[in-house]
Amino acid sequence: MDVLSDVMTVLRTGRPFAARFAKSGPWSDHRIGRPNGFGVQLMVRGTAVAVTEGGETYKLGPGDALLVPHGAAHLVADSPDTPPGPRCEPGHAFPGAVLRSDDPEATHVILCLAYELAPNRNHPLIATLPDFVHIPADPGERPGLAGAIAMLDGELASEQRGGDxxxxxxxxxxxxxxxxxxxxxxxxxxRFAGWATALADKAVGPALEAIHAAPARQWTVASLGEVAGLSRSAFAKRFTELVGQPPLAYLTSWRLTMAARLLADTEAPLASIARQVGYGSEFAFAAAFKRDFGTPPGQFRKQAPACDPGAEPFRREAVAV
Structure with missing residues (x-):
């Protein structure tokens, strides 16, 4: 698995939330704040505005996306002059739900997606993103995205076999x-500094890929520097500047993040998990895990939410509009 897919797979918990809203103006929805949520608003038909609690306004046209990486509260409406509407809590009332609505005469169609992220982990990829990121439609440059949105919209518009x-x-x-x-x-x-820039960097990017491809390997700053094509000192300096952590601190953090997911999703013995994430003994692993998470791995396992997206089918609900 490549590094970007690796990060998102490990950080997510449970099934995501998906809703399709077909509306005719005037309308306004209040998306409440969700600290561990990663939200996405996708405009499919018509135009709308998203207004943050700080008063910043984003105009959304067909094919536009608004990412809400930290689950910040905001309003979505057909016009900035429309009074605030009802509160919407993605994933709270309907965990792992698909909310469907379809009205061929509707002037506006918007898709609302929400992922729950691990509450005890904040990866630099997410941490360095702002509260709102507007991605304008560009079918010519991003045909894959336009196609995926169209297919998702079609699937959410009607219930068919295989939808789960x-x-x-x-x-x-x-x-x-x-x-x-x-x-x-x-x-x-x-567009952003930090881990995002590091992933695209010609030197640090390959080192990140190497860590994620073989986290159990006994990496050193020197060996990672060889992957990056830099001297030990030059690599350590560049990695720390871009990622925000020294190389071995990032390696340790990622190993323990993986361990937390294995504890939540599998029944593997602690010794096996320790080996998978690069620790030579269960004792060393347990000590590092407790130091980082504040609780022993056995106790963490009893309390952690599972992230297996296939554990349960989506709940299907109709949306009243």
Whole structure:
């Protein structure tokens, strides 16, 4: 698995939330804040505005996306003059739900997606993003994203066989296309500093890929520097500047993040998990885990939420509009 897919797979918990709202103006919805949520608003038909609690306004046209990486509260409406509407809590009343609505005469169609992220982990990819990120439609440059949104919209507009498999797969496809658009294939195209820039960097990017491809390997700053094509000191300096952590601190953090997910999703013995994430003994692993998470791995396992998206089918509910 590549590094970007790796990060999102490990950080997510449970099934995502998906809703399709078909409306005719005037209308306004209040998306409440959700600290561990990663939300996405996708405009399919018509135009709308998203207004933050700080008063910042984003105009959304067909094909536009608004990412809400930290689950910040906001309003979505057909016009900035429309009074605030009802509160909407994605994933609270309907965990792992698909809310469907369809009205061929509706003037506006908007898709609302929400992922729950691990509450005890904040990866630099997410931490360095602002509360709102507007990604304008660009079908010519991003045909894959436009196609994925169209397929997801069609699937949410009507209930068909196989939807329990297709909807989560299409949600993941849309998310990955959006992150591609956000990060860009090269450093100069990346819109944000930090981990996002590091991933696209010609030296640090390969080192990140190597860590995620083989986290159990006994990496050193020197060996990671060889992957990056830099001297030990030059690599350590560049990695720390871009990622915000020294190389071995990032390695340790990622190993324990993976361990937390394995504890939540599997029944593997602690010794096995320790080996999978690069610890030579269960004792060393347990000590590092407790130091980082504040609780022993056995206790963490009893309390942690599972993230297996296939554990339960989506709940299907109709949306009243």
């Amino acid at each position: 498999t297709l909807v989560p797969a299409l949600l993941d496809a849309v998310l990955m296309y959006l992150l591609r658009a956000l990060l860009g294939p090269r450093t100069v195209e990346c």
